[in-house]
Structure formats: C-alpha cells, structure tokens
Amino acid sequence: MLRHVEVDLQTLSQEARRSLPAVKEAAERVLGDIRRASAALAPTGGALDVYRHAAFISQLLHPFTLACNHADASKRVLTVALAAIQRFVTADLVPAAEYANIIRVLEIQVRAAWSWAGGTTTQSGGANDQLRPRDPRRHARTCRRRATRRRCG
Numbered sequence: 001m002l003r004h005v006e007v008d009l010q011t012l013s014q015e016a017r018r019s020l021p022a023v024k025e026a027a028e029r030v031l032g033d034i035r036r037a038s039a040a041l042a043p044t045g046g047a048l049d050v051y052r053h054a055a056f057i058s059q060l061l062h063p064f065t066l067a068c069n070h071a072d073a074s075k076r077v078l079t080v081a082l083a084a085i086q087r088f089v090t091a092d093l094v095p096a097a098e099y100a101n102i103i104r105v106l107e108i109q110v111r112a113a114w115s116w117a118g119g120t121t122t123q124s125g126g127a128n129d130q131l132r133p134r135d136p137r138r139h140a141r142t143c144r145r146r147a148t149r150r151r152c153g
Contacts, residue, residue, distance in 0.1 A: 008084040015077045026063040054095035068105035071112035
C-alpha cells in the first residue's frame with residue numbers, strides 16, 4: 001500500500017505542478033512525511049502500523065481530496081486522485097471522520113461532470129441541491145438558432 005500511495009503522490013505532484021500548485025505542495029509535503037516515517041521505522045524493522053492511525057491516514061488523503069475539490073482539475077489529476085481515494089476506501093483505511101469530506105468532493109465532481117455533459121444544477125449551493133436535466137425545448141431552440149447561423153453566415 002505504501003508504494004502505491006508514494007507513486008500516486010508523485011504522479012499527482014507532477015500532473016498538478018502548473019494548474020494546481022496547492023495540490024503539488026500538499027503532495028510533496030506528504031511524500032516527505034512518508035519518507036521520514038519509513039526512515040524512522042526501517043532501522044527497527046517495525047511494521048508500518050502507522051497507517052492505522054486516523055491522523056496519518058487523513059494526512060495521506062489530503063492531497064487527493066484537495067485535487068478533487070477543484071471542479072476544473074484536469075482529467076489526469078482527477079483520475080489519479082479518485083483512484084487513490086478508491087484504494088483507501090477499498091482497503092478500509094479511511095477514518096470515519098474523512099467519509100464526509102470524501103462524499104463532498106465526489107459531489108463536486110458529479111456536479112462538474114453533469115454540467116459538462118449539458119445538465120444544470122440549482123443555484124442555491126446548499127446541501128439539498130438537485131441535479132436537473134436541461135430543458136429540452138430550450139435546447140431545441142438553441143440548436144435551431146445555431147443551425148440557422150451556420151447556413152446564413
């Protein structure tokens with residue numbers, strides 16, 4: 001698990017270097033913490049049971065949830081971040097306190113994907129926002145106008 005997290009953090013850092021500098025910094029900070037923890041445990045031959053500590057897991061998850069917090073993040077950044085979050089959830093390593101944060105960033109990505117696909121969301125910004133499809137009549141009018149412009153122009 002440690003190797004996968006390190007590789008994911010390195011990839012996330014490289015992919016986010018220009019577009020998301022805060023994600024890059026968070027990933028590099030956690031990479032340094034992992035290396036220090038590994039170096040401290042290596043001479044003793046101790047197992048990496050530090051992964052069971054909720055604070056350490058939350059720290060490991062932070063760069064990935066931070067990347068998913070951006071609705072305009074690149075496809076590659078989101079792929080790496082969501083795969084890492086899935087790995088943590090599948091391994092049952094996520095502390096209970098982090099589930100709300102994971103659900104929140106997943107909702108952000110669902111809304112971004114929905115709006116990209118042509119749907120709209122309600123504008124209140126509250127927890128009870130509903131995803132609703134685009135009005136088909138309005139969509140048809142827009143398509144007819146675009147087609148007319150192309151023929152006339």
